[in-house]
Amino acid sequence: MSNYKPKNHMPKKINKIIIAIVLLGVAYFAYQRFMPHGGGNQPVAMMGGGAAPVSVAEVIVRNIQQWNEFSGKLVAVDKVEIRPRISGVIESIGFTNGAMVSKGDLLFTIDARPYQADVSRAEAAFASAEAQEKLAQSEYERAQRLYKEKAIPQREYDERKNAANVATANLKSAQASLEFARLNLEYTQVTAPISGKVSRAEITIGNLVEAGPTAPILTTIVSNNPIYVDFEVDEDTFLQYSKNKAVGDDENQNIPVIMEVSTEKYSGRVESFDNSLNVTSGTIRARAVFDNHYGNLVPGLFARVKLGSAEEIETTLITDRAVGTDQNKKFVFVVGADNNAAYREVKLGPIADGLRVVREGLKPGEKIVVNGLQRVRPGAPITPELVAMDASESVQKIEPAGNEVKVKEK
Secondary structure (H helix, E strand, C coil), rough: CCCCCEEEEEEEHHHHHHHHHHHHHHHHHHHHHHCCCCCCCCCCCCCCCCEEEEEEEEEEEEECCCEEEEEEEEEEEEEEEEEECCCCCEEECCCCCCCCCCCCCEEEEEECCCHHHHHHHHHHHHHHHHHHHHHHHHHHHHHHHHHHHCCCHHHHHHHCCCCCCCHHHHHHHHHHHHHHHHHHHCCCCCCCCEEEECCCCCCCCCCCCCCCCCCCEEEECCCCCCCEEEEEEHHHHHHHHHCCCCCCCCCCHHCCEEEEEEEEEEEEEEEEECCCCECCCCCEEEEEEEECCCCCCCCCCCCEEECCCCEEEEEEEHHHCCCCEECCCEEEECCCCCCCCEEEEEEEEEECCCCEEEEECCCCCEEEEECCCCCCCCCCEEEEEEECCCCCCCCCCEEEECCCCEEEEC
């Protein structure tokens, strides 16, 4: 039998396939590297290459009222948990669940018969103590006259005086017991301590309730007009208001506040800032107050709170299209004197008049790249094309016409 084996040509074919795949990958990388994403035929500006054409605009400086937005939660000005002060059986409920109640309205009635009996007992003890006190005082006054006439000894005089003092003390004790009994009888009528909206009855008729630290909640009442919104203000914003003297007992009135709940907007005023900063979150608690005449705002709702500056502030504005993100940093490309793109980190604020507020990083008169950031590299030459700093998505191209400047849509 022959020992001949055919040669295996498969490894050579596999090597050829791998080489072809590598070549295709290199070609694709070169295309992506040297061709713009827009699909044009012009190469992107590279180190040592041509200048990339980009749109640039001059930063805008305006006097505007700046607004800062925060998340907040509605809180009742007054909230009371109604608990029994005495023990007993609930006999009646004097309100409708969810209704408005006024201060002093009857909410619950607790069985008063045991406490009425205590009042009667205390009244009898008080009457007895009062009679004893009158008799002791009369005996003491008689003893005073007799002692002056040397008709009784010093010992008898001291005894009658002491008896009068004891009777007076017993009368005061009986009076205090009577007042306490009457107070407990009064507590059988559970009334509203504030005006507001009452919750539902947590304990129904016929149930026994106990007084003390573990006393159950019978219901709750929250005031509804006005209403607070609590929110957290970051450190930088708080310092801005402090620097502009907008924080204080009187100055708080000058800070405009707008609250948005769902699609509704409400105007109010700042009630207070807290007295210390939370070092963990870097924020300070603030509270604003709003009118709630119709009662449609209830505690617990979430709201967006906008704080305005007390007066108009000179502000630098740019379009959001000019802002790039480098990890957790925001940056723009500033056009240098030699038409080179300079990387500039910026600190941004809220939106104002459709443009982004720049707190730090730019100066009036500087020009920045607003369109074509993907074709720009730090320090690379660019071909700037001046446009208007517009908040819309379209870019307005500025072209000179004689001594005039015309604006047309690009």
